[in-house]
Amino acid sequence: MSDNISVTFLGTSSAPPQINRRQSSCMIQYRGHKILIDIGEAIQLQMIINKIKFRGPLTILLTHLHSDHTLGLIGLLSTRCFYGIDSPVRIIGPPWTSSFVFLQLLAYRFIPDYNIEVIETKGGVVENNTDFFIESFPVNHVNQCVGYKFVTHTPLGKFSTERAEKLKVPKVMWNTLQRGTPVEINRKKIYPSDILMDTNVRPTKIVLTGDTTITDTVINNSSEADLLIHDATYPPEEVERAKKYKHSTSSEAAYVAKRARVKKLYLTHISNIHRDLDYSLKEAKAIFSESYFAYDGLNIELPSHNF
Ligand SMILES: [Zn+2]
Ligand SMILES: [Zn+2]
Structure with a gap:
């Protein structure tokens, strides 16, 4: 089985949908985890078209509560019930997300057959498991809104028996250290980094x-x-319009990518005010050469680690 991270763009339009672009949504799939970032109104259809199964636990990350990022929520939650899916859903979003979700459930008189957990965030780690962690951070759009950072956990370095013996770590504790957890011997803490070889x-x-x-x-x-x-x-x-409505131009996004020294930039939330995407892309590439426009159905595979 591939250990790649799959990123699928399910909606790349700004608020008004277009014939070939639906409202914002993006799906990350990795080692059986499904993470949906924003959930525009066409989400269910887009999942079907892109052959993404509805089954299994789902994490939904909401960047903010504007309707073009959230309209698909109640529909997707309902369809899971029609399909008899009982795996849980976690919804993570900015302050007010709990009320936003539960008021909708109330309005629709909808009681799901599965567990829904809602977590509100203004910034910080919102998910941490053995495969990856996700951190939110404030962005500048509406009053309460966040961006998200998805980062894989790197495999731990090779266990050094020589170092373990030198530090007199009893053999029963080797496994714990190997899994990344510190141990204590005679009130002295031994950290995995004391025992595990460096990894690049x-x-x-x-x-x-x-x-x-x-x-x-x-x-x-x-x-x-x-x-x-x-x-x-x-x-x-x-530029002025972007500033007024708290969005970005494609060239501004390229500038951010350049400043942050990222490897690749994908531009999304594209309005039809871009009359000529080739021109916008040329301008972006002049600032940051690895700039691309995302489109609905685009799938990007990334390795889980870099060597
Ligand atoms: Zn939007
Ligand atoms: Zn918005």
Whole structure:
């Protein structure tokens, strides 16, 4: 089985949907985890078209609560019930997300057959498991909104029996250290890094901004990311409009990518004010050569680690 991370763009339009672009949504799949970032109104159809199964636990990350990022939520939650799916759903979003979700359930008189957990965040780690962690960070769009950073956990280095023996670590504790947990011997803490050999493996990092103007929090959190997915609502010349509505131009997104030294930039949340995408792309590439426009159905595979 491939150990790649799969990123599928399910909606790359700004708020009004277009014939070939639906409202915002992106799916990350990795080692059986499904993480949906924003959930525009066409989400179910887009999942069917892109052959993404509804079954299994699902994490939904909401960048903010504007309708073009959330309209698909109640529909997807209901369809899971029609299919008899009983695996849990976690919904992570900015403050007010709990009320937003539960008021909808109440309005529709909908009681799901599975567990829904809602976590509100203004910034910080929102998920941490053996395969990856996800951290949110504030962006600059509406009052409460966040971007998300997905980072794989790197495999731990090789166990050094020589170092373990030198530090007099009893054999029963070797396994614990090997799994990355510190142990205590005679009130002295021994850390995995004391025993495990260094590794040159680098984690894979994906950053999704949601809607935002260019801002330092994005630049800082995207530092050396493998993939940056950035708001590019407006064409290069619409700087004032981007500032007014707190979005970005495609060229501003390219500038962020350059400053953050990311590997690849995918531009999304594309409005039809971009009259000529080739022109917008040329301008972006002049700033950051690894710039691309995302499109609905685009799938990107990334290795889980970099060597
Ligand atoms: Zn939007
Ligand atoms: Zn918005």
